[in-house]
Amino acid sequence: MIRAIVMDDEPLALINMEKKLKEFNSIEVVRSFTTVKDLLAVGPTLDFQVAFLDIEMPGLNGLEIAQLLKEWDKNIYIVFVTAYRDYAVQAFEIHSLDYLLKPISKARLETTINRIQELLHLENKPNPIEVRNKPALTIQCFGGFVVLHNDKAVHWRTLKTKELFAFLLSNLNSHVPRDTIIEALWADTECKKARVQLHTTVSYLRTTLSTLGYSEVIQYANGCYILQLEDFQCDxxxxxxxxxxxxxxxxxxxxxxxxxxxxxxxEFMTSLxxxxxxxxxxxxxxxxxxxxxxxxxxxxxxxxxxxxxxxxxxxxxxxxxxxxxxxxxxxxxxxxxxxxxxxxxxxxxxxxxxxxxxxxxxxxxxxxxxxxxxx
Missing domain, CATH: 1.25.40.10 (Tetratricopeptide repeat domain)
Known part of the structure; x- marks a missing residue:
């Protein structure tokens, strides 16, 4: 429920605005005011989230009252209600939420109320980053292949080390035969030499991942390698x-x-x-x-x-x-x-x-x- 106050120095205009707002079940008018004196006396004790303010009023006008309310609580939403267009620029300089011209249609008012609800929902929604820490390791595969650790690019010992990681990541949690890896990465290399290069590259990759806090994530058994990663983010x-x-x-x-x-x-790993x-x-x-x-x-x-x-x-x-x-x-x-x-x-x-x-x-x-x- 949105809690609102309404202020207008003309009693009939105030009653009309209250009536329009009461047509919506999602908003509650907690108090209405016709004078600045009453607002100053009662306003600071009220719990409200949005103020609907007329602009043309004696004493302090709506723009000045909006600044006062923002001093009370910077999170209060201000909606100006007026018959004049002349104040629009000043209104938005105060960071008002909306500027409604009289006479106000129900559809136009509904748009404003929906917007307030959306903003309040975002305020109350827990931030995923605050709920759980962002994984230290983030990997972008679409548009290239970028591996970051704590937002810094990972340094690879050799180009083949990076390629091997990309290949194993593409087969994450799957047992990949050694010969399949050799055929993919060292197809033009003599078999015995290719095995040595694979062994060396796996060693480099294990060392790199270990320094990032990912130890023993590459296993070898029954002629197959398997990469098992947890706590990482990858598109x-x-x-x-x-x-x-x-x-x-x-x-x-x-x-x-x-x-x-x-x-x-x-596209997927398009730059590789x-x-x-x-x-x-x-x-x-x-x-x-x-x-x-x-x-x-x-x-x-x-x-x-x-x-x-x-x-x-x-x-x-x-x-x-x-x-x-x-x-x-x-x-x-x-x-x-x-x-x-x-x-x-x-x-x-x-x-x-x-x-x-x-x-x-x-x-x-x-x-x-x-x-x-x-x-």
Whole structure:
């Protein structure tokens, strides 16, 4: 429940504002004031989170009262209610939450109240960083391969040490045959020499990880190596956990998925020229596409067209040759009555296909474009 005070020097305007606020079950008017004297006498003892203030009042005006309230409690939200536009700039200089012009519609007031609820929810929501410490080891796989320890880049003894870690991380918690590793990392090296180099590189990697506090995380048994890591953060593994959670519960963890998408830097290990990367990259990039698809479905279900458009555009960037995605984006623009956007998307797609692949869009995509053109 939002606790509010209301102040207006005109009694009828005050009663009208109270009446409008009482139409919402989420807000409680704890006290109303018509004079600064009453506010000064009672206000400091009240527990409230937001003040609805008229601006044009005798004595102290609403702007001055807002500054006074902020001195009492800097976290109080200020909403100005006035018939004049002239004070808007001054109002927002005081960091007011909103500026409502009389007469106020219920829909406009609802927007303000919803915003207050969102801000109060964020204030009361525990900070994940405060609840648990951020893992010391963080790994970015999308857009490259960056390994940080306490926000500092990890120093690798050799380039092969880094590549071996990337390879084992891509097969985390799986027993990988020694010969499979050699074939992936030392395919052009004589077998006996390759085994020596693998043994040396494993030793370097164990030493590096040990200095970071990860001892005995690489084991060798029955001709296989296995990397077992705990207490670390990795975007690729976050992706897999999100998708696994969707499979188990039928629902996507939207907050976690949005965070992953927001930090997206590009395709899986895209900057690495490792021979073994191709198949793994294709697999992980397809998983990221699935995540984007799930987000599009979610935003469609809740009718959030703005976020849906953002994710569709990112999906097109991620998979530029997909007729299916282009059709989704075109239909989105048709739905929001932005047919020019749909036409532009089709023309760009056709140009890319012809330039890069020498082919035309599929018949269904072209028919969708023709339908728009006819209309």
């Amino acid at each position: 690729a593994h976050d992706l897999e956990h999100i998708l696994n959670g969707k499979t188990e519960t039928g629902k996507i963890d939207v907050e976690r998925a949005e965070a992953l998408v927001q930090n997206y830097q590009g 020229d490792y021979p073994w990367i191709t198949s793994k990259a294709s697999f992980m990039n397809n998983k990221f596409t699935l995540l984007l698809h799930d987000l599009v479905e979610h935003y469609t279900a809740i009718d959030d067209v703005e976020k849906r458009e953002h994710i569709l555009l990112l999906t097109v960037e991620h998979t530029p040759y997909s007729d299916k995605i282009i059709q989704q984006l075109m239909r989105h623009y048709i739905e929001v009555d932005h047919r020019a956007g749909a036409v532009k998307v089709y023309n760009n797609f056709k140009s890319i296909l012809m330039t890069d692949l020498g082919i035309l869009p599929k018949l269904e995509t072209t028919e969708l474009f023709n339908a728009i053109s006819v209309e």
